[in-house]
Amino acid sequence: MGRVTQRHRITRYRTAEATIRQREDVLAVEEPLELRVNGTAFTVTMRTPGEDFDLAAGFLVSEGAIWAKEQLAALRYCAGVDENGRQTFNVIDAELSPGVVLPDTTMERHVYTSSACGICGSASIDAVSKSAHFRIASPEEAPDPAGALLPELISSLPGKLRASQQVFDRTGGVHAAGLFSYSGELLCLREDVGRHNAVDKVTGWALREDRLPLDRTILQVSGRASFELVQKAQLAGIPVLAAVSAPSSLAADLARTSGITLIGFSRDTGFNIYAHPDRIDLSPGARDRTATVQSAGT
Structure with missing residues (x-):
C-alpha cells in the first residue's frame, strides 16, 4: 500500500537563537x-x-x-x-x-x-440535501433508557483521541476522527490530511463491519464541526458529534433538525453544547462529580 509519511529535507530557523539548521522532517503523504x-x-x-x-x-x-x-x-x-x-x-x-x-x-x-x-x-x-436513510430520534422524543451521558465522559474524549493519533505524532499534519461507544470505548480511529476523509474512513469501516446505523456512539473530531461533518454523522446514524473547535451556524441548524447532539470546543476542562443538550447529564450531581474528577487530574 502507499506510504502514510515521507521524509523531506528542510531548513529550520529559530528566531530566539537566530539559528539555521538543515535537517529531515516527516510529512504526511497526500x-x-x-x-x-x-x-x-x-x-x-x-x-x-x-x-x-x-x-x-x-x-x-x-x-x-x-x-x-x-x-x-x-x-x-x-x-x-x-x-x-x-x-x-x-x-x-x-x-x-x-x-x-x-x-x-x-x-x-x-x-x-x-x-x-x-x-x-x-x-x-x-x-x-440528501434524504438520510436512518432517522436519529432526539433525546426529547426518545430518552435513552440507560440515562444521559456523563460530562466527564465527553470531556475525556479529546484526550483519548489525541493519545491514539500515531500519524499526527510523527507529522503534526493530519486530522483525526474517533468513534466512541457511550461507555467511552474507542471503536475506530482514522487519520487523514482531510478531515472529511477521516470521518468517511470511520463510517466506511462501520459499513464494512455491518454496524450501521451507529446508534449510541459519539464521533469525536480533531477540527471544527462543519455542516458536512454533521451531515456525515446524520447519514451514518451517529447521535452525538463532538469537535475540539467551533461549529458553523449551518452545522448547528442541521444538528437541531436532525436530532444530533452537537458539541464544540470539547476539552478536558469543559465543552459547549449547540444542539440537543438533553443527551448530557447536566444535573448538579453530575457537574459536581465532573469537577471532582477534573480537580483530581490537575
Missing part, C-alpha cells in the same frame, strides 16, 4: 485517489493513503448512495503504476450490488475534490 463505481469514474479526492477501502465505502455512505453492507458487492484496486513501475494503489473500483442505483444528485458531481473539501464537491447546494 495523494489522489480515484473512485470508480461499477467501472465508471466517479470522483477524485486527495487523501493520505491507508484504509482506502474504508474511505471509498464511507464516501458512498456520505453521498447517500449506500447504507448497508450488502449493498456493496466488492472493492478492488485497479492496476496503476508510477514512473518507477511500482503499483500506486490510487484507483479503487466499487462494485455495487445488483439493483443498487446511485442517487440522481450524485450524477452531477464535479470530478475533483480536495482533501479539505466537502460541500464544494457537489454540483449545487440542493445536491447535498
